[in-house]
Amino acid sequence: MIKVFDQAVAMLAELFGFIVGATCPACGRMATTLCNSCRESVVSSDAEKTSSTEYHGDVLVAFEYNSNVRKAILAFKYRNQRSSLRFLGDALICRVRIEQSRSLEKIDIVTWAPTTQKRIVERGYDHAELIAKYVAKRLHVPCEKVLVRLSDRPQTGKSREARLVGPSFSARNLDLKHLLLVDDVVTTGATLNSASHALYQAGAGLVTCVAVASTVLWQSSTESYALAKARK
Numbered sequence: 001m002i003k004v005f006d007q008a009v010a011m012l013a014e015l016f017g018f019i020v021g022a023t024c025p026a027c028g029r030m031a032t033t034l035c036n037s038c039r040e041s042v043v044s045s046d047a048e049k050t051s052s053t054e055y056h057g058d059v060l061v062a063f064e065y066n067s068n069v070r071k072a073i074l075a076f077k078y079r080n081q082r083s084s085l086r087f088l089g090d091a092l093i094c095r096v097r098i099e100q101s102r103s104l105e106k107i108d109i110v111t112w113a114p115t116t117q118k119r120i121v122e123r124g125y126d127h128a129e130l131i132a133k134y135v136a137k138r139l140h141v142p143c144e145k146v147l148v149r150l151s152d153r154p155q156t157g158k159s160r161e162a163r164l165v166g167p168s169f170s171a172r173n174l175d176l177k178h179l180l181l182v183d184d185v186v187t188t189g190a191t192l193n194s195a196s197h198a199l200y201q202a203g204a205g206l207v208t209c210v211a212v213a214s215t216v217l218w219q220s221s222t223e224s225y226a227l228a229k230a231r232k
Contacts, residue, residue, distance in 0.1 A: 023081075023083065024083070058189070058192075058209060059186055059189065059192060059209040059210065059211055059214070060095050060096065060099060060208065060209065060210040060211070061095070061186060061210070061211050061212070061213060061214045062088075062091035062092050062094070062095045062210075062211075062212050062213065063091060063212060063213040063214075064213060064214060065185060065213040065214060065215045069212070069213050070213075072084040072087055072088060073088065073184055073185060073212060073213065076088065076127055076130075077123075077127045077184065078123070080123065080124070080125065085130060085131065085134055086134075088131060088184075088212045089131055089134035089135055089138065090138075091212065092131065092135050092182070092210055092212060093135055093138050093139060095210065096135070096139065096180065096210060099208075104208065105178050105206060106178060107139065107141050107178055107179075107180045107208070108141070108142075108177040108178045108179065109141065109142055109143070109144050109146065109177055109178075109179045109180070110132050110133075110135055110136035110139065110141050110142070110143045110144075110179070110180045110182065111132060111143065111144055111145065111146040111147060111179055111180070111181055111182070111199075112126070112128040112129050112131070112132035112145075112147070112181070112182045112183070113128060113147060113149075113169070113181060113182070113183050113191050113192060113195040114126055114128065114129065114145070114147055114148070114149045114169075115127070115128060115149070116149060116151075116152045116167075117149070117152055118152055127184060128182055128183055128184055129145070131182055131184065131212070132182040135180070135182060135210075136180075139180075141180070146171050146172055146174070146179065146199065146202075147169045147170070147171050147195055147198060147199070148169060148170050148171070149167055149168075149169055150167070150168040150169060150170055151167045151168050166188075166190030166191055166193060166194040167190075167191060167194055168194055168198075169194055169195050169197075169198040170198055170202075171198045171199050171201070171202035171204075172202060173202055173203055174199065174202045174203040174204045174205075175203060176203060176204070176205035177204060177205055177206075178204075178205055178206040178207075178208065179199055179204050179206070179207050179208070180208050180210060181195055181196060181199065181207050181208065181209045181210065182210055182211070183195075183209070183210075183211045183212075184211060184212050184213070185211060185212065185213050185214065185215065186211045186213070186214040186215070187214075187215050192209045192211070196209060
């Protein structure tokens with residue numbers, strides 16, 4: 001019954017997309033978010049991997065970085081294609097709720113690892129901030145800017161060795177709160193590691209890192225970033 005309802009919602013989304021001229025970020029078909037066909041390809045590619053595994057790592061991740069997920073992220077990140085936001089945000093929310101049903105502690109604040117000021121000026125927005133605000137709203141948790149990026153060098157385009165250094169952050173004082181730290185893609189984990197360190201230095205009680213996707217070669221999309229398995 002739930003599957004039938006989801007299919008009906010997806011069909012209505014495609015019809016609405018046709019009316020307003022919105023397109024699927026993965027294939028370009030008319031849709032308000034990922035079209036039904038692309039959504040099914042993402043779900044089917046991860047379904048067997050997520051059936052029996054549990055999270056035991058450092059980052060909660062919704063997807064492996066496959067073709068359609070990559071297109072959705074890039075369309076949102078670089079072309080401000082907001083049709084991707086609901087798809088990406090809902091996947092993160094689902095991932096967090098799975099862990100909440102297991103053992104994840106009550107979340108006090110949702111925050112994000114900010115991009116560089118240069119990127120914000122170029123694009124007019126911080127994509128990680130928009131994802132964090134979407135997730136916070138759906139989880140009924142406050143979303144606050146806690147981190148300040150001290151370095152203005154983007155990670156995009158760097159070699160893996162250069163990425164491992166990571167950007168540097170500072171954070172305002174925190175009072176032993178549990179923060180959900182949001183990012184889009186985990187490659188080496190350096191950004192989330194640096195941001196988490198800054199939050200703990202500022203007094204955070206617990207930092208749970210979440211990302212839409214990871215480039216890591218892992219066994220399951222519900223497992224976390226593991227440096228030893230990262231692509232060179």
